[in-house]
Amino acid sequence: MMPQEVIRAKRDGKVLSDDEIASFIAALANNVVTEGQAAAFAMAVYFQGMNIAERVALTKAMRDSGTVLAWDLPGPVLDKHSTGGVGDTVSLMLAPLVAACGGYVPMISGRGLGHTGGTYDKMESIPGYVAAPTMARFRSAVSKAGCAIIGQTADLAPADKRLYAIRDVTATVESIGLITASILSKKLAAGLHGLAMDVKCGSGAFMPTLPKARELAQSIASVATGAGLPTTALVTDMDRPLADAAGNAVEVAYAIDYLTGARREPRMHEVVLALASEMLLLGKLARTSQTARAKLQAALDSGAAAEKFGHMVAALGGPRKFVDDPWQHLEAAPITAAIHPERAGTVRRIDTRAVGMVVVALGGGRTRPQDDVDHTVGLTWLATTGEQVGPDRPLALVHARTQAQVDQATALLRAAYRLTGRAAGEQPAVIDRLTA
Ligand code: URA
Secondary structure, three states: OOHHHHHHHHHOOOOOOHHHHHHHHHHHHOOOOOHHHHHHHHHHHHHHOOOHHHHHHHHHHHHOOOOOOOOOOOOOEEEEEEOOOOOOOHHHHHHHHHHHOOOEEEEEEOOOEOOEOOHHHHHHOOOOOOOOOOHHHHHHHHHHHOEEEEEOOOOOOHHHHHHHHHHHOOOOOOOHHHHHHHHHHHHHHOOOOEEEEEEEEOOOOOEOOHHHHHHHHHHHHHHHHHOOOOEEEEEEEOOOOOOOOEEOHHHHHHHHHHHHOOOOOHHHHHHHHHHHHHHHHHOOOOOOHHHHHHHHHHHHHOOHHHHHHHHHHHHOOOOOOHHHOHHHOOOOOOEEEEEOOOOOEEOOEEOHHHHHHHHHHHOOOOOOOOOOOOOOOEEEOOOOOOOEEOOOOOOEEEEEOOHHHHHHHHHHHHHHEEOOOOOOOOOOOEEEEEOO
8 A cells, every 4th residue: 555545544534454554664664655754644643543453553563674583581581661761770670680580681771862861871881881782692691691781773673763763853752652652663573571661650751641651551551462562561650750869870870789788769669679570470470469579579688689780791791790899890970069959948849850951961861862971970869859958968969070060960950959839749659550
């Protein structure tokens, strides 16, 4: 079928058949569909929507546009995907934790874009770590260490890569159907047996409102399961930074503190355990969430999860004893300074997106996909809602290269914190759970 006929049918609100979707996506991947046609298709979907069957067909068609990995491992192949946030260090702890419980986690992560940090950038702050390995090295790391966190590869779901780039510049990213197919096509291509999806909700999330976050979570759980990938989606709070650190090297150090038990913040611990136990259930590594949580806690307490992180780092070229003393290897920013509020008070609300933008302004994130990031900069000891701040308790510590950056970060962070007015609702860390 000609691309313009598929676009016309969707423009007029018709339901597309599997064949129509498959032929359009195959033509998109082969560059037969022009950029203008792809943009018109995305806009037609944006306005007319797609039902679940169409989303399943779109997901499968984009999966089949490139390599689909198959694994031959003695345990289930599992992954977690997050819609992204600030201080969202979960992946760094969860991948080795699930590996320590018998799962295999080939985690293909994204770079940070906009206010959200990228797991790929965080891992790249480890000297020697090859975050873009060959497929053979990736496979070998997953098989030896049980987990490997790497960056997006060009050969998985190339049709999504092309469509996403066009959506990004045509105001068509915010379509639940297109987001669902985009995320899941890459996950299906990674050859997973189960997926835990973390849909963030709140001022630092891509989906700020609860109804929208729930809608995306439900769409992902239903479409993934319909496409043959059992998935559970959790909606989690991003109305405040999840970790009290935001940046690259500082979040790696935070993850090591968590894994070794030096420090485990309760809200972070809850999100990690909730997502990891869904993964164990999906992979049949536990029968109930209680047994899953007990297994996960034992893997943390015994040091097995921290050891897996160390194996992953070594398998991908990083220092052998990284976990023993991460700051011996990570590069620290030359200046650390406290950012105090202008007046003492209680933190009522945090514009979490704006906190993420402080890290971007420091050079720790990107404003364009091609930008380099500075792994050393960031924020630590971030105050959270309900905390008293003042001369003895700053809003955060800033890690910067120059005094000018410190000054800019001070102004931006003060503006991101509200110490007056109505308090933000005290959401639980895990707000909802959705299955197909
Ligand atoms: N992340 C993706 O991979 N795709 C989208 O469409 C949105 C977020």
